[in-house]
Amino acid sequence: MSTWDLFVNGFSVFLDPYTALMVVFAIVVGTIFGALPGVSATMAVALGLPFTYSMAPVPAIVFLVAVYCSSITGGSITAILFKIPGVPSSAPTTFDGYPMAQRGEAGKALGIALGSSAIGGLVSALAMLTLSPQLTQAALSFSPADIFAITFMGLSILTCLDSKNILRTLISGLLGLLLACVGQDPMYAVQRLTFGSGELIAGLEMIPVLIGIFAVTEVLKQTKKRETLKSEEGTASVNTKMPSLKEWWGIKWLLARCSIIGTIIGILPGAGATIASFLCYSSETKLSKHPEKFGTGIIDGVAASETANNAATGGAMVPLLSLGIPGGNAAAVMMSALVLKGVQLGPLLLVNQPEYLSATFASMVVTNILMVVVAIGIAKVFAQILAVPYSYLGPIIIMLAIIGSYATNMSIADVKIMAIAGVIGLIISACHFNSAALILGLVLGVICEGNFSRAYTINRADIIGMFSRPVAGTLMTISIILLVWPIISSLFKKKEA
Amino acid sequence: MFELICNVLLWLGLLYAYFFNVLEAPIPDRTARNPYTLKPDMWPKAIIILLLICIAINIFNIIRKNRNNPDFKLDVLLSIRARLCIGIALVIAASFVLEPFGYMLTCVLVLFFYGLLLGQTHVIRLAIFSVVITIVLYVVFSVLLSVNLPRGTIPELRNFSLYVESIVSSVKSAIM
Numbered sequence: 001m002s003t004w005d006l007f008v009n010g011f012s013v014f015l016d017p018y019t020a021l022m023v024v025f026a027i028v029v030g031t032i033f034g035a036l037p038g039v040s041a042t043m044a045v046a047l048g049l050p051f052t053y054s055m056a057p058v059p060a061i062v063f064l065v066a067v068y069c070s071s072i073t074g075g076s077i078t079a080i081l082f083k084i085p086g087v088p089s090s091a092p093t094t095f096d097g098y099p100m101a102q103r104g105e106a107g108k109a110l111g112i113a114l115g116s117s118a119i120g121g122l123v124s125a126l127a128m129l130t131l132s133p134q135l136t137q138a139a140l141s142f143s144p145a146d147i148f149a150i151t152f153m154g155l156s157i158l159t160c161l162d163s164k165n166i167l168r169t170l171i172s173g174l175l176g177l178l179l180a181c182v183g184q185d186p187m188y189a190v191q192r193l194t195f196g197s198g199e200l201i202a203g204l205e206m207i208p209v210l211i212g213i214f215a216v217t218e219v220l221k222q223t224k225k226r227e228t229l230k231s232e233e234g235t236a237s238v239n240t241k242m243p244s245l246k247e248w249w250g251i252k253w254l255l256a257r258c259s260i261i262g263t264i265i266g267i268l269p270g271a272g273a274t275i276a277s278f279l280c281y282s283s284e285t286k287l288s289k290h291p292e293k294f295g296t297g298i299i300d301g302v303a304a305s306e307t308a309n310n311a312a313t314g315g316a317m318v319p320l321l322s323l324g325i326p327g328g329n330a331a332a333v334m335m336s337a338l339v340l341k342g343v344q345l346g347p348l349l350l351v352n353q354p355e356y357l358s359a360t361f362a363s364m365v366v367t368n369i370l371m372v373v374v375a376i377g378i379a380k381v382f383a384q385i386l387a388v389p390y391s392y393l394g395p396i397i398i399m400l401a402i403i404g405s406y407a408t409n410m411s412i413a414d415v416k417i418m419a420i421a422g423v424i425g426l427i428i429s430a431c432h433f434n435s436a437a438l439i440l441g442l443v444l445g446v447i448c449e450g451n452f453s454r455a456y457t458i459n460r461a462d463i464i465g466m467f468s469r470p471v472a473g474t475l476m477t478i479s480i481i482l483l484v485w486p487i488i489s490s491l492f493k494k495k496e497a
Numbered sequence: 498m499f500e501l502i503c504n505v506l507l508w509l510g511l512l513y514a515y516f517f518n519v520l521e522a523p524i525p526d527r528t529a530r531n532p533y534t535l536k537p538d539m540w541p542k543a544i545i546i547l548l549l550i551c552i553a554i555n556i557f558n559i560i561r562k563n564r565n566n567p568d569f570k571l572d573v574l575l576s577i578r579a580r581l582c583i584g585i586a587l588v589i590a591a592s593f594v595l596e597p598f599g600y601m602l603t604c605v606l607v608l609f610f611y612g613l614l615l616g617q618t619h620v621i622r623l624a625i626f627s628v629v630i631t632i633v634l635y636v637v638f639s640v641l642l643s644v645n646l647p648r649g650t651i652p653e654l655r656n657f658s659l660y661v662e663s664i665v666s667s668v669k670s671a672i673m
Contacts, residue, residue: 054643167555174548178541185537188528191521192541193514216588223584223614391617395608396630402591402607403600403634407644412596419592423585431500453535460533 176441266315
């Protein structure tokens, strides 16, 4: 199927009124979830999952993609109005967005945030459509050793997730890899690490673990704080006046740079929207002619962060659809949902189920355009929503987590796993481990082991021979450099100090 | 100190898993004799060895950093807040009572008691909120999205769930 056919096929999905309606509903839900503090994009997608259980695969994909994209954008609303980033990737938006709101330029800040989010999202959607087929063609020629090398490269980014706590991040990633071993061995179905529990034979279901670690842990943290979120006076009516064309023209190169960087970071497994927004904000500070103005409330700061985090959403879909490797936590949740729907993620997607790729692209384009209109409306009423005390919001999140975990397999065991994962998430946080690294290990663990095992047998136990292929060899070399470099550089810095 | 205790417990747990629990069943003969296959215990054991090394270094780092810290005491009980413990207990209890109590009673209880824990003082308002949200979530998930929510194993609760389901299905068929 050509790119044009994919393009036409994708948009034909929206001729179905049910699908079109679900997209609007998903944008509203995603923007609200994204704007709610403590509800990350991952959690928004996880909470949106139960809505898709009774849907056909295409509306389910469209719905989840719309929730994912709009939740990233929704995070900017509270970041600008109240200095509370709704999602972690909106944290850099507060640096310039909040000072603008305090100066009475909330409308302009929101306009820039929503507009640049849409631009970033559209660029990455186009990249997804144009890069996915090529990447798929390349991926079809990959051997198990090559795929292992790719997943290992995803794991090698662990040391970059938290450069100040490399050892703890490594421990978290390794714990995730170990948790992925629970259940039956992928090659010989021998039970491992089940501690005699029959409920663990099938392994740890990813969705309950994700819901537990993200949603339940967050509510438990809030329980400790006993905080209620109150709206600030004067923010109830928000004038979302879009910035002038001249102002947009002034940041055209910034938008282009951040769209490209955001998309590339989104493609890298394990990176994601948060790293993209921070990286683009800091790089734009370095590239700017007036770096001293960053942080005082300029549109460049808001645009850099918001373009990058939305561009990362499209980027994350490239390896997810082409290789079956999630680019981030939210993509990992989406991967679980799509597999449940029978979507064959990976190189064969374009060959066997091209309609799913085109649906994802069309959904991203439509969502990024509609989102601007919907988010402006939501921003206006959000002051009232923020006034809902956490004593009402927290219990609803707990119940949605319970239902979401149960509904995955209609299994009470999954609910117990979710509850335990919530407590583990709290311990991880208290011990300064990295929950994102743990999730990355858990998600990539099965793919990593399965392909390593296959490559080991194919190459007759010759590990050096496994990586003599150009792709595997190059990727493993890059991975080892990526893995070791932060450790070496920190040692050098210590010596210099 | 809490961090140190967690790390030590994790290290000991991994050591136990390495020696006793990696494999729950013997490796099939053909696999065991084939020199070109990755044995099912090799991958997890390799990860455990790496983890044991990393956690040992982490424990050493924690002790070294806090060697001269006078506040580094066995204050685990003080560092864990009572409210947090109740929160954890509520979540775990909810996961265990979901099967016997079913969705309806569990949902009402979780919404009510977690609301109280999060500082809600209007008990009547909270009770009404709990019932209303239980109904809303039931309608969204069970009626609109056809998710079979647990009915409960206690006969009275199960019968009540079946009664509600019969009302819902009759309303559905009347609309259709």
